[in-house]
Amino acid sequence: MDFNLLAFxxxxxxxxxxxxxxVLDGFxxxxxxxxxxxxxxxxxDLMMNSVAPIWDGNETWLVLGGGGLLAxxxxxxxxxxxxxxxxxIAMLLxxxxxxxxxxxxxxxxxGKFLWDWAFAGGSMIxxxxxxxxxxxxxxxxxxxxxxxxxxxxxxxxxxxxxxxVALIVGYGLLGATWLVMKTxxxxxxxxxxxxxxxxxxxxxxxGLVSLVTPFLEPQYLARWFDYPxxxxxxxxxxxxxxxxxxxxxxxxxxxxxAPFFAAQAIFILCYAGIGISFYPYMVPTSVTIWDAAAPxxxxxxxxxxxxxxxxxxxxxxxxxxxVFRGKVHADGGYH
Amino acid sequence: MFQGMSAIxxxxxxxxxxxxxxxxxxxxxxxxxxxxxxxxxLWLWTRDEVYMRIFDYWKTIFAVVFGMGVVSGxxxxxxxxxxxxxxxxxxxxxxxxxxxxxxxxxxxLEAGFLGxxxxxxxKVGPKLHFTATVMVAIGTLFSAFWILSANSWMxxxxxxxxxxxxxxxxxxxxxVIFNPSFPYRLVHMTLAAYLTTAxxxxxxxxxxLLSDRENRAARTMFxxxxxxxxxxxxxxxxxxxxxxxxxxxxxxxxxxAMEGHWETEAGAPLILFGIPDDDAEVTRxxxxxxxxSALILTHSLDGTLKGLKEWTKDDRPPMEIVFWSFRxxxxxxxxxxxxxxxxxxxxLRGRLFDDRWLLRAAIVMGPSGFVAVLAGWVTTEVxxxxxxxxxxxxxxxxxxxxxxxxxxxxxxAFIVVYCAVFGAGIFYILRLxxxxxxxxxxxxxxxxxxxxxxxxxxxVDIDRTLGE
Numbered sequence: 175m176d177f178n179l180l181a182f183x184x185x186x187x188x189x190x191x192x193x194x195x196x197v198l199d200g201f202x203x204x205x206x207x208x209x210x211x212x213x214x215x216x217x218x219d220l221m222m223n224s225v226a227p228i229w230d231g232n233e234t235w236l237v238l239g240g241g242g243l244l245a246x247x248x249x250x251x252x253x254x255x256x257x258x259x260x261x262x263i264a265m266l267l268x269x270x271x272x273x274x275x276x277x278x279x280x281x282x283x284x285g286k287f288l289w290d291w292a293f294a295g296g297s298m299i300x301x302x303x304x305x306x307x308x309x310x311x312x313x314x315x316x317x318x319x320x321x322x323x324x325x326x327x328x329x330x331x332x333x334x335x336x337x338x339v340a341l342i343v344g345y346g347l348l349g350a351t352w353l354v355m356k357t358x359x360x361x362x363x364x365x366x367x368x369x370x371x372x373x374x375x376x377x378x379x380x381g382l383v384s385l386v387t388p389f390l391e392p393q394y395l396a397r398w399f400d401y402p403x404x405x406x407x408x409x410x411x412x413x414x415x416x417x418x419x420x421x422x423x424x425x426x427x428x429x430x431x432a433p434f435f436a437a438q439a440i441f442i443l444c445y446a447g448i449g450i451s452f453y454p455y456m457v458p459t460s461v462t463i464w465d466a467a468a469p470x471x472x473x474x475x476x477x478x479x480x481x482x483x484x485x486x487x488x489x490x491x492x493x494x495x496x497v498f499r500g501k502v503h504a505d506g507g508y509h
Numbered sequence: 510m511f512q513g514m515s516a517i518x519x520x521x522x523x524x525x526x527x528x529x530x531x532x533x534x535x536x537x538x539x540x541x542x543x544x545x546x547x548x549x550x551l552w553l554w555t556r557d558e559v560y561m562r563i564f565d566y567w568k569t570i571f572a573v574v575f576g577m578g579v580v581s582g583x584x585x586x587x588x589x590x591x592x593x594x595x596x597x598x599x600x601x602x603x604x605x606x607x608x609x610x611x612x613x614x615x616x617x618l619e620a621g622f623l624g625x626x627x628x629x630x631x632k633v634g635p636k637l638h639f640t641a642t643v644m645v646a647i648g649t650l651f652s653a654f655w656i657l658s659a660n661s662w663m664x665x666x667x668x669x670x671x672x673x674x675x676x677x678x679x680x681x682x683x684x685v686i687f688n689p690s691f692p693y694r695l696v697h698m699t700l701a702a703y704l705t706t707a708x709x710x711x712x713x714x715x716x717x718l719l720s721d722r723e724n725r726a727a728r729t730m731f732x733x734x735x736x737x738x739x740x741x742x743x744x745x746x747x748x749x750x751x752x753x754x755x756x757x758x759x760x761x762x763x764x765x766a767m768e769g770h771w772e773t774e775a776g777a778p779l780i781l782f783g784i785p786d787d788d789a790e791v792t793r794x795x796x797x798x799x800x801x802s803a804l805i806l807t808h809s810l811d812g813t814l815k816g817l818k819e820w821t822k823d824d825r826p827p828m829e830i831v832f833w834s835f836r837x838x839x840x841x842x843x844x845x846x847x848x849x850x851x852x853x854x855x856x857l858r859g860r861l862f863d864d865r866w867l868l869r870a871a872i873v874m875g876p877s878g879f880v881a882v883l884a885g886w887v888t889t890e891v892x893x894x895x896x897x898x899x900x901x902x903x904x905x906x907x908x909x910x911x912x913x914x915x916x917x918x919x920x921x922a923f924i925v926v927y928c929a930v931f932g933a934g935i936f937y938i939l940r941l942x943x944x945x946x947x948x949x950x951x952x953x954x955x956x957x958x959x960x961x962x963x964x965x966x967x968x969v970d971i972d973r974t975l976g977e
Contacts (some may be wrong), residue, residue: 225797227624230579234620238612240586245609248601250675254929255590256599256909261621262591263919267926273580274930277573281937320598320654320674381658431660468602469678497632509678 180474181467183457184246187480191242193445195235197438204227204349206272206297217361218290218459222334223501224356226276231491233269245476249320250456250466255321257315258307258329298342309334312448313390317460321416332461333386338381344441347372349490351434354425358501362430369425369433376437376480378417382442387451391459394451403450414443511917517908520592523923525890529582529883530927533735536882537698538655540706541571542646545626549639559947562726566946567710570938572627573971577934579591579620581927586612592916596897596907603669604659605676611655619648650699657698661691663898664889665759672708673854678899689759693752694889701746701885704845705878707737710849712875713942715868725886726947731871735861746842756889757806757814760899762824763892767819769795770920772816777802782836784826790818790834803873826894834887841881848874 212218243251255262274294279286282352310329317323350372355366358489388395398407417439424432452458456466467473511519552560586608589597597605625633625641633641668684669677679685711734711863717727757764765771768779769792779801784790803812817825848870855861862868893899897907 198724227628230576230623231582231620233579233616234612234616237583237586238609238615240583240590241605241608241612242588244586244597244601245605248598248605251590251601251605251911252594254597255587256594258913259591259915259919262587263922267922269583270580270926270930274576274934278933281940285933321594321910323910327914340925356649406689468605469672469676471679472602472606475679475682476609479606479610480615483617487613487617487621491617494621494624498630501530 177316177395177422178470179463180470180477181463183477184467184473185463187484188239188242188246191235193236193442195232195239196441196445198235199229199439200345200441201225201274201348201352201434201438203297203301204345204347205352206293206349207301207346208349208353208365208368208479209294209297212361212364214360215286217364219356220361220502221353222276222279222293224353226243227498228494229273231494233273237270242476245474246468247456247463247466250461252320253317253322253457253461254311254313257324258310259326261303261307261310261334262331263305263443265300266298268296268301272300288478298347301342301345302338305338306330306334308341308448309337312337312387312451312458314458315459315460333383333390335380337383340376340383343372343375343379347376347437348434348441351421351425351437355430356418358503358504366425370422373418373421373425373433373437376440377414380414380440384447392472393455395458406447406450410443412449414440415417417443510580511913511920514913514917516911516913516916517905519913519920520911521707521904523696523916523920524588524593526920527581527588527923529656529886530931531578531585532576532582532882532885532886533651533879534581535652535710536698536702536705536879538571538575538578539702539814540704540709541567541574542642542649544706544710545571545701546639546646549642553635559726559729562947564729566726566944568627569673570941573934573938573941574621575619575623577931580963581931584923591908591919592910592911593696593897593907594909596902598674599676599902599907600663600898601676602797603666604662606660606679606689607686611652611659615648615652617656618651619645622648628699639855645699653699654695657695658686658688658916660692662688663687664688664694664893665690677901683752686697690752692754693748693755697745697752697885698746700748701878701882702739704736704741704745704820705882705940707734707741707872708845708848709876710734710875711871712873713739714946718862718943719868719872721864721945722862723945724945727945730946731868732856732861733831735849735852735856739853740849742846742849746846749754749813749839749842754806756892760893761887762817763826763831764806765815765819765879766826766828766892767835767888768806768814769828769832770802770814770816771818773813773819774816775803775813776800776811779805783832785832787825787829789829792828813901823895826892831892834884834891838881841877841884844874845877845881865959 180416205221207226209218209221212221240251243254271292275289275296279289282289306329309331313331313333315322315324316328325329347369350365350369353361354369357365388398397403417436421433421440423429424436427483454462454464456463511522514522545567547562548564548567553556554563558969622641625638626645629641630638662685665688666677666682667688668679670680672678710730714727714730714734717724718731721727753767768777768782770777770786771790771792776799778795778797778799780792781796781798783795785792800810802814804810806812806814811865817828848867851870852861853863853869855867856865895904896902897904
């Protein structure tokens, strides 16, 4: 099928929704991932409170990613999800544990430690499963006759395990820099200490994944080393290094905001790299954006809603963040 | 566990299990969200502290239920793809955008304003806080609108064509959204959510009134709940009847299964009780009202109703399930009406809070809304079998290319996790309901509106009331 502007716009919107999910939920999963490193109950209370008013909105972007994919790229939805069956189910179960922990943790004293574990474990499982799913998708999914035609363990490879670990570490970095920005006192100091090794490990894992990726598919290799996309391949590592400098400079010299935004920028750069490698595939390398697109009547109908509602959503989401701006305080002043 | 079951049966079991768990939470949150908006509105209007205390009481419960609704809902939005990929590919272009609109117009609205509603009173002031509460309530209603439209389209599909890939292609969005069964289903379900909440509120307040007759917050709650029962239960029975007539027009075999009719006949009796047997194609031990069914469904004594034998065996829904689930729902509906009338009579005498048997009955009826909602959904979902998109796409042709062990493993995981997690959640909710309402500090002294133990004072309070 040929280029279709509606489908292209929708691919961009879905890509934006997934990116918004990573940027927004990444740090709040990261806060859960860092739970085991903070032993004090008061510290954990503060960590959780820093994300309690916003986590639900953050996770809604994941629902938009899934629901949106069903609406506008049903074939991609119908082939990716069966292919990634186990990691997706694991992610959903992980999200259940961490999601309910936000409320349940305050409902019991005896059982509080259980929901601490649920929050940490659930966050870690969700992050790992997302990383595995991403790795498996990058490796490619086998599709025949509009259906997934691979085996049940195809998603499990060294590469997908590597991306799984990378995402845990990366989200941990986002969580640590979030806490540096949003908290004071012991949590802040501890998060600052944790962010440094997390930053180094994240950069190392990004390097490792980047070394392997071009050799998984001929298209990736071509994209990375052929003109004009090679320009991007040259610029991105420099930008990542620039962000890394800002990140560590902030962590060492004491900036509270810079590390968080630098870490987010690193995530966005990696995401852009994946996007450029994939295009025009929706499911590499079997289903293109044009193959997967729903009929124009579906795309157009949804686009009207998206154009009206997404700016409104972004406005009131921004408002919610604005209401809860500034440092979170242990004395409950935040709530 | 699950040996010998086919992948598709397991996938159906998984969908039934996860959706039945899920629907309980939204059925409750739709009702409480509106209730909270009314309470805060009354507080702003009258400045009577009692409304704010009731608001705070239910806000905590709402937060717990809402959290469970969110996480169990995320599962639903991905399960279409993992287990029902053929359905997703074919019906996605129609129902996908409906669900997409649900996410864009409802989920973000709820989630965006929930944080402010739960934690933000001090930060934004009462007026803006009230706006947030109303936005959350509107979000739950938008959500019901879109998801019921999607479900109704699957029951009574209109406004589509089918392309060469076998996909349903929307031709007329107005016809898709406002498909024939949608208005009835939307009204019936929204009222059901309101009734469910009313009976929960009624039961909790009745329970506290039994031991603390003068508790003002409990009295206000009980009075409001009983008004709802008196007013909404009859409306709901009427709405259900209209929904049934719509089903007769578009899905007559579902009606045949609900009514227990095998043979097509004029002047069909209303079977109050009986034991249907799908293999023998008879309903045994019938207790009938002559001409009753014909009268209700065709509004004439000699109206003709189709029996299930009009369709071949592999085109029929299982009467053995639908017959019973329908009776459970209707029976509970009339019991709700009974409570409403009883309370109305007592209120007229000025003795609403004095009748201990009414209070006890209200406690027993506390979970009735949930049971009725589940029974109603079983009726309509099992009753439209063997199709996912009615008469166009069979359930058997909708599933993903699944391996039974993978589905069995995930089904076991869902059962274990749901029972543990949501079991704990229901336990915590019951403990929250055990708190005596209205004994919290006045609003000005509340400080952090975080409903749980952020502050030391609140922690102590919770421990004491929870008896740990």
